[in-house]
Amino acid sequence: MAQLESIIFITGGVRSGKSSFAEKLAADIWKKGPSGKLHYIAAMQPSDTEMQKRIKRHQEGRNQSGLEWKTWEKPVSIGELAEVFERNDVVLLDCLTTWLNNELFFEEDRWQKEEYLADLFGVMWEGIVQIAEKVRTLVIVSNEVLNEPVADNELVLQYSRMLGKLHQEIVSSAQNAYLVEMGIPIDMKGVVK
Template sequence: MAGESSLIFISGGVRSGKSRFAEILAGKWEAKYSGQLHYVAAGQPSDQEMKERILRHQQDREFSGLHWRTWEIPRNLSSLSMVLTKNDIVLLDCLTTLLNNEFFYKDGQWKNDNFPKMIAIKIINELKQVAEQARAFIIVSNEVLGEAVTDDRLVFTYAKVLGQLHQAIVKEADYAYLVEAGVPIMMKGECSS
């Protein structure tokens, strides 16, 4: 998926510190390659909790000392690839939100038997387009698959697609991390100094 660029996958539970780790990592890549930092925010302010999370992430980026170009892209990520240069560092936060937005873009579309396969292919293709244009593409995702999946068809379908996306991304990734309690654990790749 990445070619000359690097693909980095970071997952972890809710509030595990994965976004903060991803931002620090992006800053290190930016310092190394002098590219522009791009932050792709997939979240939409749908309720008070989400509004607070978005505000907290915006404040974290503002106080980080890094210069981010923020893109609000809840769906259809491929348009971003047209503005990137080969030294740019892109951070997508987060894949689970992007998938959620795709699931609920049209009411009930997820019930279509072809939807899971079609949406997984669409998202993977869009991720590839971005990865091919950037020096590093960091994808953050929630680790929601450790819990038992209920008999709810929607939850099962969502978990299935998310699991497929995680596996496809990690297969192509140069680095994969799991963040637990603020501690990043390298799952794939080699440590560099």
């Protein structure tokens, strides 16, 4: 697999500090390069009070950064945004696990259709590639949920398989990959330039 020099992958557990690290890293890369825009693709949907609080906290953090983030709220079909980005832009996608969840449940029970699952990986991967090939840097945040035992539940198994496959494909193609634990980023692949 050829490397997509523009991809940086960041993963970690819930509340590990991965989103804060990703925002800072994207902003630092943006500041160092030629003029372009700083974009944030938000896949999260406010499904309950806790999600609403998390979304608000993330928005406030970006607003307090003093940087002009252009936020795109796009829970599904994220690849469609590729056309709005330009060569010198830096894009942060937060987060892959939420995006996958949204795709699986956008329409009821479509995760049970084999042909849909077979196509979903390709659709998501192609969306990532379309954005990565268009911009200077694409930072992708994901959750590290694959370390726990997988329940004997077909939905959980399908989700885990798809997420694992996406993680492997992204990391094998990415220039850099980080695991964030307790707010500390651990360099798993590559060096930030």
